[in-house]
Amino acid sequence: MKPTEHGLLIAALGGVNEIGKNMYFIQYKDDIVVIDCGSKFPTENLPGIDLIVPDIAYLLENQEKVRALIVTHGHEDHIGGIPYLLKQLNLPVYASKLTLGLIKIKLKEHGLLREAQLHTISADSAMQAGEINATFFSINHSIPDCLGICFQTPEGTVVHTGDFKFDMSPVSGPYPDLHRMAEIGKQGVKVLLSESTNAERPGFTPSERQVGEHLLDAFIRAKQQVFVSTFASNVNRVQQVIDAAVETGRKLVLLGRSMVNVVNVSMELGYLQIPDGLLIEPEESERYPADQIAVLCTGSQGEPMAALSRLASSKHPKIEILPGDTVIIAAGPIPGNERNLAHVIDNLYVLGAKVIYGSGSATGMHVSGHGSQEELKLMLTLMKPEYLIPVHGEFRMLYQHRLLAESVGVPSDHVFIVNNGDAVRIEDGKASLGPKVPAGNSFVDGIGIGEVGNIVLRDRRHLSSDGMIIIVTTLSKSEKTMLADPEVISRGFVFVRESEELMNQIRELVLSTMNGLNEAERSQWSDIKQTLKDNIGRFIYSQTKKRPMILPIVIEV
Template identity: 60%
Template sequence: MSKSNQGVLIFALGGVGEIGKNMYVIQSDEDIVVIDAGLKFPEEEMLGIDMVIPDITYLEENREKVRGIIITHGHEDHIGGLSFFLKHLNVPVYATKLTLGLIEAKLKEAGILNETKRVLINSDSEITLGQMRATFFRVNHSIPDCVGVCLETPEGYIVHTGDFKFDQTPINNQYADIAKMAEIGDRGVLALLSDSTNAERPGFTGSERSVGAAIKDVFSKAPGRIVVSTFASNVHRIQQVVDAAVEFNRKITIIGRSMVNVVQISKDLGYLHAPDGIFLEPDEINKLPAEQVVILSTGSQGETMSALTRMARSAHRKMDILPGDTVIIAATPIPGNEKFVSRTVDQLYRIGADVIYGSSVHVSGHGSQEELRLMLNLMKPKYFIPIHGEYRMLRMHGILAEQVGVPAENIFLLDNGDTVEITGGKARYGPKVHSGNVLIDGLGVGDVGNIVLRDRKLLSQDGILVVVVTLSKQNGTILSGPDIISRGFVYVRESEELLDEANRLVTQTLTKCMEENVNEWSSLKNSVKDALGRYLYEQTRRRPMILPIIMEV
């Protein structure tokens, strides 16, 4: 390993101070290596936004240095921003087999599959990225084929754990490479970037296998059809559903596009083992007796348009939930989705289905405090940068690091864009780099920002009133209108008096302006807006958006 005093910069363009849109960057004088390119689901106040991805302006400005992007695993918060990234920075993508399978489906959809250089890696790979060299170690998580990254930089080894837990009884015997991690630690780790998602949770996270046992228990007792809803990407869990179906002589049908896709890809790539003929189309499975049926579906988050929710509302084209069905919701709600999941559970009970949900049929994919301490003890890093979590999680992860002996001054809590600069083995906060949210709404990328969102918020609260008047070019008299059209404000039929009075007020305001020779349009419009706004607020305590439109002919 070449040691020098060039210095290394470590920062996140997404993933710290938030859950989602993970993107971490390690930069030496000559080279930039990017790890992950995820998306985030919009916050409540991002009305109408479909998803959020990292702003990569900084990388575009330094494009000649970017040697490649390493993807640690195939979850949306790690690959969901990759197409956008690659459209702007056509660099090689390094990923394991299943991850690459999932990525390729995305690149195909985005129409950039062929022009993208994809490099298949496994946990034994060594890749060269300019002056830097990356090796990998296998970790456990809620999707197969996850790796952590050990990056040899001019300053020393920098380790990025990826998302991880330590599962002592993993599905498909995908054991975590503990020995390799220990070896890396013994060689000396300059800085560790480690997953903080469950830093607030004491103890150890349960093994995925415990969910399999709970699922089998339900299968052994369910009198009729069984519906299992889980994250499409949780191939281990899907494997356990398949195993249970085999054991209890049931066939499986899959409902929900993402589930169909993931099952197909993981079967093709050898990550899901299922006997021939176990998967049936919905109309075929409907011919079987109830006790031979499993319905595997998306919708574990109670999303309005998801398969489970639509089946529960009898609004799915191909499948209904029926009285006597047993529904397993094998997932916990992502923060913010609690109410949607509860609603779905209520709906299922109302139909007369039995519902199994909660901690017995789900374990997290992220390690709890003991596992985070174990990782720290294996890696024995000089510097520690907790990543992948809200601020309180990063903070708690920092406390855990202190507890296992990392000095407080060697722990760096970052916001997106904050940098840690390591020169000559010494780390300190460096200059901030540009970072931010790119909002995606439909096909639009970045054409919706704060002003548009503020308008949507206003519109959503009290609606809009459009006031249209046509004035004469000659003498400024009102030729037509004022017409007031409202949407999302009040029931027009119930509020005729209010709107009539509003109309009179606009006429009066305009007439007064004319008399006073106010004829700048912006002044006219503001006068109408102010007078009408004041009146409506007095009468209704609402502040609809008011859009005066004055035409001249």
């Protein structure tokens, strides 16, 4: 494949028409620079899959050209796929200090830390790969140390925003660098890749600082323990929980592996300000009165194995929620998680807790980390791009982003809504839809990656909806006569004790089907199997309106 004999190529390997597993690359001649490598969680139609990461076939095919991975920030949908990438292609990784700290946790878990080539960058850094020059600029999001990227190439400037909002009063980290963005825009941007998460949401996303004020109010009013659940990776919000605990004289307990990991790394690297003696171990909490305890925990999405869920069902070994305690859900539910979270809230009420929850910003305990429509327009106005590729969003978000771009003067045909695997080519100053590159989902299942194919998933779905019936028949090698009664075994189909009659009927039908075959037919295993499948399947459907998987096994002795 030689997609870039001419011009500059910009392609998505993940992150468009989906939320999650962001991965893009730009290529000029023989140099490829990759941006981000995220993961996402599977939906329920992918049973048994643990994680989804981008398909990197194109990079493997062109590995002698791949110069670097630049990572915009430390969230899972931007870093979660890195271990699986580096296992196959150990390329140099460039990221800011905090982002690199979070990447290191992952690499350590995968035993990849020693060999990894990690480089710290900042808003003042520059890097070069062939004729591609990259510089960076500071941007706001719900985690500190986020970078946007400005690539200068012989075909013009390409800007990737990373995830951003314009928080003019950020909790920590630098202000959004409007001056640098204005400067980049003034010098001319050929293509802007801008995130689209909140392209459907009117207005301007409120400052994270607003959440801090509501948290403090709730801490002051609480007469007993206070529990706050949020994403560990929302480091800015974690800081505000810490501040509220300090302000109200409470010790702070951390619960949940990712919370402990992220807080430790952020603290070590100077991104969280935590007074000495604030943090205590869960088992120490008994020593303090209830109004001197705050707990910061994972599980804000109602994930069944996370700390909040275990607290809510009184299954946490070290800490208990008591009647009158306050529980704050300081996060919005990600679509698909509503049911789990509602279940956790119900359980918290059953325990007698005062629960502060609510969709979106209703309670003031959550604001988005992503810019709304006016902020996307502000970015477009600053960058004045000739072309826009909306990224980081499902189709309707990309589509709304296009409407926003039109409203600030970008012509509709200068906006490329692409699929994963689509490349946009810039050549002689003009952009056009370029060649396709391989892209898709790689499934991580157990410790393996990639070996779960569509057939396996189809089987799992089939098994899970109607169960299976196994039929074992034993034939003599020589005369093809049946040597034993056929065995019929079911799993996940019907409860056998209550369906004895049905199972007996199936057994009889297997027997009569086998007896109905002549010797010639019995010599063809595939014929036996197909006939059994057809007869038994038809019978079961007529009796139960179900279609279990039917698996005939023929043994010759």
